[in-house]
Amino acid sequence: MDKLPIVLDLAGTFVFALSGAVAGARRRLDLFGVLVLAFAAGNAGGITRDVLIGAVPPVAVADWRYLGVSLLAGLVTFYLVPVVVRMRSAILMLDAAGLALFAVTGASKALAHGLSPVTAVALGVVTGIGGGMARDLLLAEIPTVLRAELYAVAALIAAAIVVVGQMLQLPAAPVTAAALLACFALRVTAIRRGWRLPVAKLDEAGDPVKPPPQDGG
Template sequence: MDLLLLLLDLVGTFVFAISGATVGVRQRLDLFGVLVLSFAAANSGGIVRDVLIGATPPAALADWRYLAVSCLAGLLTFYRHALVERLRNPVQMFDAAGLGLFAVAGASKALAFGLGPVAATLLGMLSGIGGGIARDILVARTPVVLQAELYAVAALAGAAVVVLAHQLRHPHVPALVIGALLCFGLRYMAIRHGWHLPVARPRD
């Protein structure tokens, strides 16, 4: 199970790093700026999660593989940006994939550290949305989680699947897969069809 969680974390790190690096290239940052943005997008949520559950030092800082995967994704995007851009709306697709992977991995790690179901679900969501928030703040954008189609709700749903399966003592691996797919599916459908929560409309 530890190996599976590590694999989920690293795959999520890679896809989130691509989303961060793509934003950096679009903002015309230099190579260092793109790498910083790729690392921030890929690891901020996991770092906050690990600090909150007492898993210190955070895995993203203690394990060189997180930095290596982030830099690899950043370099790939920087030098092969045209290839990445051939994918339809690549930032949102990679972001949706990272969101699903981090949401289920975050919830699973929180459960492994003995947190209750509500806290584990919320930390799973935080793991998913933290990187996107850091990425957007660094380029002076309003974070996607605060304005776009279903985002945090999708992460919350994916994390909830893992927690519910744990509470019902169902097999863990299928729950991780279902949770990640549910999160990705909700986010994809929200992007495609414009699903969103009610938006504040101040009176004139």
């Protein structure tokens, strides 16, 4: 797993950073704000994972290339807005790939630091969804991952496959491939078909909803 080329990790960072930069530009942030959103979306997941497992300084802080690709994504978004907007659905696919990649590397790194299987799965999910959560929180919005189409579940499945594979001592390469593929396929299918998790039967006032609206939210 350690051999998963860093170029892939940087590619995932770049794609996530694009999503942050687009969100920041939409809310009329200035150039610096867009760059901050790009960095946060691209790296908050990995930074949180590294702080929690005690691997400080986090790799995204210590290795300037993570900052570099994040700023590049921010600048591209800022100065080529029409191009980025036109590529919106391509970016959504790339984002699904980034999610798969981050969930896998996050779970692997947690295992490599001797954390328990359950914790490793959780940290895989954190690595995958942390960037998107930071992006939304910086814009004072409820993170979409808490309501989106099976976003976190896809990350969870990828992380779980990695952890179970290592517990069973299966060879790393096919396990990694299976984890990446499962996450990517589930996420893309969820987007296409609008699959969602159920929503609680509770209204804003905190009272139970009588006729459960299954399409709520």
